[in-house]
Amino acid sequence: MYYSSFYHYLIGSVRMGIGIGIVSLLARWITGNTIFSSPEAIIKYGIFGGIGYALMGVIALMVFGKLGLIARKDYPGGKTLGDYLYYKLHPAGYWLMIGILIILSISCLIGQGIGAGILLNIFFDMPLLIGLIFSILFCIVYAGIGGAVWIQRLEGFQVFFIFTAAIFIPVYYFIQEGVENIYLGIQLYHPYLLILNNYESLFYVFTGMIIGFGQIISDLVTWQRLYMIKKKKVIPTFLLAGLIWFAFPLAFSSFFMIVIFTGGFDGTYSLWLELSQKLNSSSLLITIFFLCAFSAITSTYGAVLHSLIGLIVKNVYQIRKPYVGEKEKIKTGHTLSLFIGGLSITFILLFDIKNIKFLFFFGDIFAAIIAPILVIIFSRGKVDNFIPFSSLIGFGVGYCSQLFVGELYSVWISAATSFLSILVYILFKKANKVFKSV
């Protein structure tokens, strides 16, 4: 794909309306995690845990639509989250936030890479390394080198495959097995899933909401789309994207009810194996499911990779080298896509593939970054350096607290610490001002 400027590579040639905007947001937010983690929510916390998982995405997307519009009115000339932060922060705070955003984006790429590895390993018995390289290479070619135009071209197909699986697979099995048999099977083997007063699930739902909101508010792709969607269509796009997204975690959860009603299971990973065996009975269904999962993972990986390249080239490289030419920027973007792809493969191989505990490490960062970004959005003019640095305080305290209170509570502690530290700072600053004037 030939691009005349880096701007074209970053934004493409389509000004998004509601329809294309929703497709783009769904392509980003129906991720490997939506497919892999939402069933886990239903298994651990029952049906209401599953609904809660879906609700957290809806609320986060809807709220972001409103907040994003405030940010866009505040700085209409931006194209990325980095542009907005450059406008709102002093250098030290800006570079800290850019560092955090790069780390969070790479964490997302690692998460999707793990998903791709598991998927190809389960369904095609492909060795992890080969599966990873294949998936990531695909994303590098279509998103990193193909740029925004190719991302927009493929998003439609990717979302189509996701919809097809979410509609066909549950309908096929619920008709084939019968709802009553599935209900009786779950009642017999997993009655805890049907319990209504599972208060622990409420705590899980609210914790999930904090992480989900932190993910969305600090997500480079979502901010990029915010600036690409026509201004008056921002709120309806995010609102409808949230409502439509709500259907997917629930639909994916229903896949597992098809599996678990026949007996017990060892863990989520074994459920995937059972599901693949069940779907193997029909080559059409297994193809649909594979295309759905592969589309969900690669659309997210591709979009995040592309927006990360945009952030590094536009908000790091260009600031360091202001007179760099357009071709040079595009070339740097291509090189970066290969580098970031390679980096994510290396990180994934360093981790144990089934160990998702590292995600909680990032859960604390997502929670700690909410208050600073909210203050940045609602403040007029430049924001003091302490505000972005409060996310470090929040994360540090939250992460240390994991040793004493566990992972879920640490998310609350991270969020509360950054919020309280900002509150204390603002009160201290006001008191200091009053004291000086007296």
Next chain:
Amino acid sequence: MLNFHSFTIFMLFLILAPIIGAITLLFLFIFERRFDLLEKETEQAELEKELQQAKYQQLNEQIKPHFLFNTLNVILSLARLQRKDELIRALEVFSLFLKFNYKTKDTLITLFEEIRYTEYYIEIQKLRFGARLTVQIDYEEDLAESLIPPFILQTLVENAFKHAFEVTDDLAILTIEITKPDDLIIMEVSDNGIQQHNESSQDYSGYGLENIHRRLSICFGDASSVEIKSTINQGTTVQVKWPKTTKTDMKEVIK
């Protein structure tokens, strides 16, 4: 515990939710463009109404006897002095100027056209003001194809003549500067008229500026603005901002 009846409803919901989502998306893809088109047509109608008002105002302002007689007197004196070449040019410019004012129907024209037709107006004024008038126009060449509602620059230039140059016998300096920082176009029209006080505002009581603001808002929304800055003994600058748009962009929007 969830009973069978509630479980069935829950399952029905799981199955129906993606179907409803898909139907919503399909509906949006089919009808969004039509809604946009309808909205665009409404905007176009509103814009045309504004344009008619602007033209009416424009004609009122320009073709009022004062302007017309002054210009005709200048042309008459050129004829009496046997300055044939200048006389022909004056009539030619005056005719082109009137033609543009009467015939413009497009809601958006290129910046090149707007500048060209404003230059006709300035050329007529040069006949009246002679050596007393100095005009400087600076704009980047690649902005020529950018779109602008008609009569924006012309109205600003007319205001400069009306409020600054016609009320004094001093040297009249008119500066027009058009720049393009990022995706915005900034047009600044400055005069050296005598001002009584420093002032900077976005409140414009005059019909001309109000009309410019309204038309820009219809075309470009909040991304456009009009601002007046007056400084004692230095003159007035009117700054107009709007997003850079070309005919190609407009075609893509319509597509």
